[in-house]
Amino acid sequence: MTPMSALKDRLRSDLTASIKAREEIRSSTLRMVLSAITNAEVAGKQARELSDDDIVGVLSTEAKKRREAAGAFEDGGRPEMAERERAEAAVIADYLPEPLSEAEIQEIVTEAIAQTGAAGEGMRAMGKVMGVVQPKVKGRADGAAVAAEVRRQLAGGS
Numbered sequence: 001m002t003p004m005s006a007l008k009d010r011l012r013s014d015l016t017a018s019i020k021a022r023e024e025i026r027s028s029t030l031r032m033v034l035s036a037i038t039n040a041e042v043a044g045k046q047a048r049e050l051s052d053d054d055i056v057g058v059l060s061t062e063a064k065k066r067r068e069a070a071g072a073f074e075d076g077g078r079p080e081m082a083e084r085e086r087a088e089a090a091v092i093a094d095y096l097p098e099p100l101s102e103a104e105i106q107e108i109v110t111e112a113i114a115q116t117g118a119a120g121e122g123m124r125a126m127g128k129v130m131g132v133v134q135p136k137v138k139g140r141a142d143g144a145a146v147a148a149e150v151r152r153q154l155a156g157g158s
Contacts, residue, residue: 007052008037011095025084029091036062056096056139063092064142100141102149108136109149123154 015030040058041050050058066089073082100108112118112132118125129150137146 005050005052005055007055007095008034008050011037011055025087026091029088032088033059033062033092033095053138059092059096060139063089063096066092097140100137102145105137105141105146105149106153109133109146109153112136112150113153118154121154123151125154126150129154 011030011034015027015034018026018030037050037055037058040054041047066085070082070085070089073079073085109129112129113125116125116128116132118129126147130147133146133150134143
């Protein structure tokens with residue numbers, strides 16, 4: 001058996017601590033995140049141990065689900081459920097890397113456009129630029145915000 005990733009280990013020990021402290025939202029959120037990680041490990045043809053980067057990807061997905069659900073509950077007139085989703089998102093955010101600022105995203109996109117030589121190609125180069133940008137921002141920025149910035153710069157609005 002391969003050694004457990006440091007992040008997964010931290011999630012497990014924090015779960016134990018939150019159960020002992022009777023922190024209901026934190027412990028239920030950590031249980032849910034650990035089960036999502038386990039599901040990701042057994043998905044596919046062969047079970048495998050996830051790396052910290054893979055776990056950050058799972059955490060990002062879970063955080064995005066919480067943000068979207070909070071918005072949906074808010075729109076549906078269920079503020080108490082929206083609040084719970086936001087609380088769960090805050091717990092998950094504790095385990096994600098520091099998010100990138102708008103200026104940092106702009107800088108990464110500008111570098112990627114220069115690196116790929118996509119400046120004059122317009123929107124056709126979107127895939128090429130996103131391919132370079134995605135690994136740099138993974139887990140630290142919302143994909144939609146990054147795509148919007150790439151579109152803006154490729155359209156000549158830098």
